[in-house]
Amino acid sequence: MTLLAPGARLVDAESGTVLDGAALMTEVERQADALAALPDGVLFARTAVDSASVLRYLAAVEASRAVALIDPKLDVPLLTMLMERYRPAAVLDAPAAEPPAGYRAADGHWLRLDPDGIRPHPDLAVLLPTSGSTGNPKLVRLSRxxxxxxxxxxxxxxxxxxxxxxxxxxxxxxxxxxxxxxxxxxxxxxxxxxxxxxxxxxxxxxxxxxxxxxxxxxxxxxxxxxxxxxxxxxxxxxxxxxxxxxxxxxxxxxxxxxxxxxxxxxxxxxxxxxxxxxxxxxxxxxxxxxxxxxxxxxxxxxxxxxxxxxxxxxxxxxxxxxxxxxxxxxMMGYAENAAQLALGDExxxxxxxxxxxxxxxxxxxxxxGRLKRIGKVFGNRINLDDLEHATRATGLGIDIVAAVPADDKVVLYAEGATAETCKAASQALSDRLHLHASGFDVRPIDTIPLLASGKIDYQTLADGI
Structure with missing residues (x-):
């Protein structure tokens, strides 16, 4: 089984380049041969939204090389920490920086010097992070x-x-x-x-x-x-x-x-x-x-x-x-280190x-709702997703809102709202939930921060409290 059906086409909007049919498969197979020759271990592919990244991903799947798709905006110290944890055979499309110890730069990539590495489980195809560019770095193990x-x-x-x-x-x-x-x-x-x-x-x-x-x-x-x-x-x-x-x-x-x-x-x-x-x-x-x-x-x-x-x-x-x-x-399970890449389906x-x-x-x-999206207001457990919905339902024109727990209250960030609207929202939530308005700290914010996925970056908001 392959990801490429015979008629599949890849079009680069910026350059106008089109790869389809035999031409697309030929290019994927050419890159797959190069990846197959690398030492044992998972491949880290810094994956941007561009044709080169797509072709590298397809080539890794074609070559049956387990590949972790990495946010190219990940800073070098965090990338280095992940490399120490998973010991990849290579970092494809590496940053323009000196590679860490144990790696050398070659053709725009970082290659591991030690030819011996942990061979990932043969069923393992793709690894994806569980949480954007920050937070827990464990990887989800997905089979072919x-x-x-x-x-x-x-x-x-x-x-x-x-x-x-x-x-x-x-x-x-x-x-x-x-x-x-x-x-x-x-x-x-x-x-x-x-x-x-x-x-x-x-x-x-x-x-x-x-x-x-x-x-x-x-x-x-x-x-x-x-x-x-x-x-x-x-x-x-x-x-x-x-x-x-x-x-x-x-x-x-x-x-x-x-x-x-x-x-x-x-x-x-x-x-x-x-x-x-x-x-x-x-x-x-x-x-x-x-x-x-x-x-x-x-x-x-x-x-x-x-x-x-x-x-x-x-x-x-x-x-x-x-x-x-x-x-x-x-998924087959999570991986928090190189050894766990060799595990089967858990x-x-x-x-x-x-x-x-x-x-x-x-x-x-x-x-x-979510099991873990819970905050406390004066000791009362409140589902934060429900609280966001209640804020949007106040009729005050707050459409984009993010709630994060903070000690014995909840902080809600309201995108584009005025201070007066935020005060009114706090009171509306107090009236609805029969808790004092000071438990609902509604704050104006120009733009709610997002992860690369487009989801709300709750961690950044929580860190800013």
Whole structure:
């Protein structure tokens, strides 16, 4: 099995270069031969949104070399720390700096001097970080089977075929961005490598010029598109929008669903985690309006259950608990050092997601929060996701908000809000939850910081308190 179907095309929007068919496969095989000759060990690939990074990734998969996709913005000290922990055979597209001890620079890469290294498990294909460019550096171990079966399942449900053209809208070292690439190339479709992303100045010009048919985004992208008064009629070739990367507020889902339907298009709301390679469910677009808030049924080959308070799992409708997913796309496990790269499958296809939710009578999943997104206000436990939703529901015009715990209160950052609006929001939350307003410290902020994935960077906000 391969990630490249015969008709797959890769288009570089900046240079206009097109690689397709035999030419694309020939280039991937040429690079695969070079990677196969490197010493044993995982490969670190600094993966930008460019054609060179895409080709390196495809070559690593083709050569059956386990590859960790690394944010190219990762600073050298943190990259060095990861290298000490995992002892990669090489750092591809290395920084313009002196390599650390035990490595030498060659042809733009850092190569390990010691030819002996820990050989990764033969099933291991891709490693992705669990937390952006900062925080816990452990890696998610994804097998070749997980990557390929998930790409096929996504393509099947979304109806991706050789006629589809998708621009890159997200980092390729982020699971959602990588899954867009995988699901299109494995279907013989076209991927347009566009460096600036949805909010870039020339993005929609690229979409029009290359006749793109779909666009993928995270909730923040849709919040910004709403502010920019996105009009699907202005982009008639785009018949599909997809959303993942966190729970999007139901009002925004309904708004974009109506927008797309009015233009003859469709919106797919999806649910996934890096640990599931990454998609677990896709909401059928034609049922979205009747089930706003749902992320749909499990993808083909997968299934959901809910873990009850007594520890048992159930598929009985309306019972709320931790969501458990089972499927062939579940990770092999985590790796926190080089030795763990050689381990086999430790998960047996079972993933406790850490998300809280319930199933309805048809098996459609509704997510209501996170197990660990909890704060305390005067000793009272409060779900931070629910608190963000309550802030948006105050009617004060706060659409983009991020809540972080702080001692015995919660700090909420409201993007673009005034001091007066923040004070009113604190009081509104106090009235709703019957706790003193001082427990809800709502602060104005020009722009909420984001990770490269487009998700809110809660750690940076917490560090700034």
């Amino acid at each position: 089977k997980a990557i390929l079966t998930n790409a096929h399942a996504i393509a099947d449900v979304l109806g991706i075929d050789e006629r589809e053209v998708a621009p890159t809208t997200l980092p390729l070292h982020y699971a959602y961005g990588l899954s867009v690439l995988n699901s299109h190339l494995i279907s013989g479709a076209t991927v347009v490598v566009e460096r600036d992303g949805i909010l870039g100045r020339g993005f929609w010009d690229t979409v029009a010029a290359h006749e793109c048919t779909s666009v993928a985004g995270v909730p923040y992208h849709y919040e910004m598109l709403r502010k920019l008064k996105f009009d699907p009629a202005a982009n008639p070739g785009v018949h599909t929008l997809t959303q993942a990367g966190g729970r999007m507020r139901p009002e925004l889902v309904a708004e974009f669903d109506t927008l797309m339907r009015s233009a003859g298009g469709r919106l797919f709301v999806m649910y996934g985690q890096t640990e599931a390679a990454p998609r677990m469910s896709i909401m059928p677009w034609d049922r979205l309006a009747e089930k706003i808030g749902s992320v749909g049924p499990a993808l083909p080959g997968g299934r959901f259950a809910v873990r009850r308070a007594d520890g048992g799992d159930t598929t009985h409708p309306k019972i709320t608990g931790e969501i458990i997913y089972r499927g062939p796309n579940v 998960c047996d296809g079972v993933l406790p997601t850490g998300d809280i939710g319930y199933l309805d009578e048809e098996g459609f999943l509704f997510i209501t």
